[in-house]
Amino acid sequence: MQRYILIRIGQSILTLLVLTVVVFSLARLSGDPLDVLLPLEATVQDAERLRAEWGLDRPLHIQYLTFLGNALTGDFGESLRVRGRSAISLVLERLPNTAALAGVAVVVAIVIAVPVGVLSAVKKDTPLDYMGKLIALFGQSLPAFWLGLMLMWVFAAQLGWFPVSGKEQGALSYILPAIAIGWFQVAALMRLVRSSMLDVLDSEYVKLARIKGVVEWKVIWKHCLRNAAIAPFTYFALIIGSLMVGSVSIEFVFAWPGVGRLAVDAANTKDFPVVQAVVITFCMVYIVANLLVDIAYAYVDPRIRYN
Amino acid sequence: MAAENRIANPPAIEEMPESAPAPSGRVGRILAEVRRYPLFPVVLLLAVMVIPAIFADWIAPHDPKLGSLSAKLQPPAWMEGGSTEYLLGTDRVGRDILSRIMHGARVSVMIAAIAILIAGVVGTTLGIAAGYWGGWVDGLVMRLVDISLSIPIILLALVIVAATKPSMATVITVLVLLMWSRYARLVRGETLAVRVQDFIARAQVSGASHRRIMLRHVFPNVFNSIIVLATLNVGFVIILEATLSFLGAGIPPPEPAWGLMVADGRVLIASAQGWWVSLFPGLAIMLVVLSMNLLGDWLRDRLDPKQRQV
Numbered sequence: 029m030q031r032y033i034l035i036r037i038g039q040s041i042l043t044l045l046v047l048t049v050v051v052f053s054l055a056r057l058s059g060d061p062l063d064v065l066l067p068l069e070a071t072v073q074d075a076e077r078l079r080a081e082w083g084l085d086r087p088l089h090i091q092y093l094t095f096l097g098n099a100l101t102g103d104f105g106e107s108l109r110v111r112g113r114s115a116i117s118l119v120l121e122r123l124p125n126t127a128a129l130a131g132v133a134v135v136v137a138i139v140i141a142v143p144v145g146v147l148s149a150v151k152k153d154t155p156l157d158y159m160g161k162l163i164a165l166f167g168q169s170l171p172a173f174w175l176g177l178m179l180m181w182v183f184a185a186q187l188g189w190f191p192v193s194g195k196e197q198g199a200l201s202y203i204l205p206a207i208a209i210g211w212f213q214v215a216a217l218m219r220l221v222r223s224s225m226l227d228v229l230d231s232e233y234v235k236l237a238r239i240k241g242v243v244e245w246k247v248i249w250k251h252c253l254r255n256a257a258i259a260p261f262t263y264f265a266l267i268i269g270s271l272m273v274g275s276v277s278i279e280f281v282f283a284w285p286g287v288g289r290l291a292v293d294a295a296n297t298k299d300f301p302v303v304q305a306v307v308i309t310f311c312m313v314y315i316v317a318n319l320l321v322d323i324a325y326a327y328v329d330p331r332i333r334y335n
Numbered sequence: 336m337a338a339e340n341r342i343a344n345p346p347a348i349e350e351m352p353e354s355a356p357a358p359s360g361r362v363g364r365i366l367a368e369v370r371r372y373p374l375f376p377v378v379l380l381l382a383v384m385v386i387p388a389i390f391a392d393w394i395a396p397h398d399p400k401l402g403s404l405s406a407k408l409q410p411p412a413w414m415e416g417g418s419t420e421y422l423l424g425t426d427r428v429g430r431d432i433l434s435r436i437m438h439g440a441r442v443s444v445m446i447a448a449i450a451i452l453i454a455g456v457v458g459t460t461l462g463i464a465a466g467y468w469g470g471w472v473d474g475l476v477m478r479l480v481d482i483s484l485s486i487p488i489i490l491l492a493l494v495i496v497a498a499t500k501p502s503m504a505t506v507i508t509v510l511v512l513l514m515w516s517r518y519a520r521l522v523r524g525e526t527l528a529v530r531v532q533d534f535i536a537r538a539q540v541s542g543a544s545h546r547r548i549m550l551r552h553v554f555p556n557v558f559n560s561i562i563v564l565a566t567l568n569v570g571f572v573i574i575l576e577a578t579l580s581f582l583g584a585g586i587p588p589p590e591p592a593w594g595l596m597v598a599d600g601r602v603l604i605a606s607a608q609g610w611w612v613s614l615f616p617g618l619a620i621m622l623v624v625l626s627m628n629l630l631g632d633w634l635r636d637r638l639d640p641k642q643r644q645v
Contacts, residue, residue, distance in 0.1 A: 043482045050491070054498040158362045169625040171574045173581050174597050174617035177604050181614075185607035192605045272487050277578050281601065295493040296583050303497045307490045314487055 029326065036322055040315045045096075047311050051304055052095050056088070099308055105301040109294070115305035119287055123309070125195065126279065126286035130271045132206040137213035137267075142253075144214075145221025149229060150248055160218060167215025173277040176208035180281065193283035205282045209274035213267055220263055224256040231255075258328060268317045272310055376626035376633070383622045387437035388444040395434035396420070399591040402429035408609050424611040426599050432611065435591040436619050442592045443623070446503065447572045450510035451565050457511070458518025459561060463549050465519065466526025476519060483516040489578070496584040506585045510572055521564055525557040559638040567631035570624035577620050593620050 079085050086094075098104070104115040148160035183204060184192040190204050191197045228234060229252055237251050238244075276288035283289065287306055294302035387394070407429040410417040417424060423432040465476035492509040499505055529535065530553070538548050573593075579585030580594030588595055593616040600612030 039478075039481065040485075042478070043485050046482050047486055050486075051494055054494050153363060155362050165625065165628065166621075169570065169621050169628060171577050171581075171594075171597075171617065171620050171624075173578055173594075174613070174620065177597065177601060177613050178617070181604045181607070181610050185604060272490070276489055276493075277582060280582060291490065291493050292582050292584075295497040298497055300497055303494055307494050310487060310490050315485055318485060 032326055033323055036319055040319045043315055044312065048096055048099060048308065049092070051307060052092050055300055055304065099304075104305040104308070107294075107299055107302050109297050109299040109302070115299075115301035116309075118290060118302055119305045119309050122285055122287045122290050125284065126275055126288060129202060129205055129279070129284060129286060130209065130275055132202045133209035133271060133274065134213070134267070136206050136210035137217055140210075141214045141217035142221055145218040146225055146248065146253060146256075148218070149222045149225035152226065160222065164215040164219050167211055167218075170211065172208055172212055172274050173281055175211055176205065176278050176281040179204045179208055195284060201282075205278050205284055208278045208281070209271060212270060212274065216270075217260055217263070217267075220260045221256065224258070224260065225252060228252045228256045258325075268314055272314065376629035379622055379626040380630065383619055383626075384440045384444060387440040389441075391434075391437040391441050395431075395437045396422075397431035397434040399430065399435045399438040400589045402426070404429050408603075408612075410609075411611050423615050424609075426596070426612045427603070427609075432596070432615050435596055436593070436616055438591040439593045439596060439616060439619070440623075442503075442586060442590060443573050443576065443620075446506060446510070446576050446586075447569050450507045450514065450572055450576075451568055453507070454511045454514035455518050455561060455565055458515040458520075459522050459554070459557070461515070462519040462522025463526050463553055463557070466523040467530055467545070467549055467553060473523070476523070480516040480519050483512065488513040489575075492579055492584050493582075501584055501587045503586060503590075506576055506579055509579065510575060513575070514568060514572070517568070518561065518564065521560055522557050525560055526553055529553050529556045563631065563635045563638055566627065566634050569631070570627040573620060573624055573627070593617075 084091070102116045107113050107115050107118055110118060144160050144163065148157040151157055180192060184190045191201045195201045234247060234251055237247050242251070272288070275284075275286060276291060278284070279286045279288035280292045287310065291303060291306040291310075293299075294306065391399075402425065406421065406425050407427055409421045409425040409429075411424040412419050412422045414424075421431050421433070423436070425431055426435075461476045461479075465473040488509065491512065492505075495505055495509060535548060535552055538552050543551075576585055577592070577594030577597070580592045581598045583598070586592035586595055596616035597613045597620075600609060600614075603609035603612050
């Protein structure tokens with residue numbers, strides 16, 4: 029177990045390192061950083077001084093190590109767009125908004141997907157099951173950003189039930205973006221819950237529970253669902269990944285003041301320090317979440333470990 | 336090793352198998368028919384994607400990039416104020432939505448085809464090499480696969496866009512970076528299973544070179560799985576490309592890409608003055624992805640029943 033955890037931690041660190049190398053090389057690919065930093069009227073002497081000051085005259089691997097060291101302490105430099113603000117502070121300021129929206133989206137997804145998934149397994153091959161399948165099929169065929177826009181059109185612009193954008197109107201402003209982000213997870217989660225419920229419904233201990241005379245709803249929602257929940261649980265890591273994708277495009281659609289929108293804006297205005305800060309923060313969240321899920325999973329299910 | 340894979344690589348959404356329904360009830364029968372014969376998805380695909388993509392130059396009623404300002408924001412033909420000249424209406428600079436959707440199909444087809452082809456070739460090569468040679472080659476490839484699977488690709492795309500100009504080549508690069516690992520993982524697994532079979536040993540004994548064995552004996556045996564994965568991937572690639580274009584990180588304007596067209600109508604939706612600009616290209620994406628997923632499910636059942644579960 030300890031060995032397994034150590035290997036997984038090692039892998040995560042390796043992934044992060046590769047990521048920083050990629051981000052660093054892309055930053056250098058984008059051209060001489062001095063072009064952005066220097067005012068138009070700068071002289072050659074100014075350029076040389078700044079180059080030395082920023083360490084850009086040193087060999088590339090030293091520059092990378094400096095970048096890595098700074099990144100570890102959360103120092104990505106100042107934003108080029110919002111003068112006087114450090115890139116990381118912009119990210120941290122918006123992180124709670126993104127986390128809150130993603131949280132609501134997960135809740136929406138679970139609240140819809142689990143009951144529908146369970147019911148379509150229990151009522152296999154009935155109209156209810158086919159309904160679930162249709163939902164899943166459409167869920168995977170709808171681009172999230174478009175769904176978001178259509179929800180906005182119908183429920184915000186036409187009916188006026190929800191605000192069109194932003195998060196000023198409290199709970200109401202969460203609903204449309206959360207549905208748009210959660211929709212895709214609904215489809216995937218539902219299929220997972222359904223297939224693992226089918227496995228469990230077939231098992232001996234469920235038969236035993238029935239023979240014992242446990243009432244049917246208790247068999248399904250207590251005995252089955254508890255055991256069927258393990259498989260969708262591993263899927264959690266993937267959910268975090270697609271939540272991020274979702275939050276990037278949906279925050280953009282709904283002008284949500286979160287990290288995703290910050291990333292899009294920064295990328296489109298070439299605000300490189302902010303892009304770097306967002307990407308590394310997001311990836312760290314993603315990798316750490318993955319790690320925790322794997323470790324938790326290894327505790328829950330001892331079959332899943334390294335030999 | 337199997338355990339490791341299961342943890343590090345949770346099943347991707349579009350690869351998630353679905354059971355074949357036993358027909359019962361009307362909806363069920365229709366669904367079952369739809370799944371048994373690919374007629375419906377194929378017709379849909381032809382109508383929305385393939386025919387427009389090939390013949391856009393001849394059948395599109397207007398120039399996709401040239402608008403006329405006198406005809407800006409015309410509603411679809413059946414609405415009040417619409418004209419039959421612009422069946423699906425026009426956008427803010429008076430470009431015909433229908434023509435742009437047709438030309439957009441070409442962009443989507445091209446990007447999906449090129450990206451999947453490159454990712455497939457790279458992934459298959461690495462996958463066969465890893466499965467056939469084992470040892471450190473396998474270790475290296477699988478580590479790269481793990482890393483590539485654990486980097487949220489849309490963020491990487493944003494970095495690339497911030498660093499370079501958005502272009503078709505950038506989009507394809509991003510998609511390939513995302514996709515190759517799926518092929519590598521699948522092909523490696525299949526190769527491991529093929530390698531221990533008798534005919535491989537016989538080929539080795541009869542003096543065939545490793546290259547020949549991999550190319551002539553292993554590859555044909557993993558080919559079906561690759562085709563199934565590729566078909567199932569098309570919808571995913573199209574959605575991702577559209578998302579990138581929508582965010583300004585994909586196809587640059589004024590190219591008629593579907594995601595870009597949806598983005599064009601974003602402001603109009605919020606201010607409730609032109610829903611058709613965003614609605615129709617999004618519908619096109621949805622129909623194509625839907626039919627590709629149906630076709631992929633059908634192909635999987637036919638070619639590669641192993642990937643199917645109940």
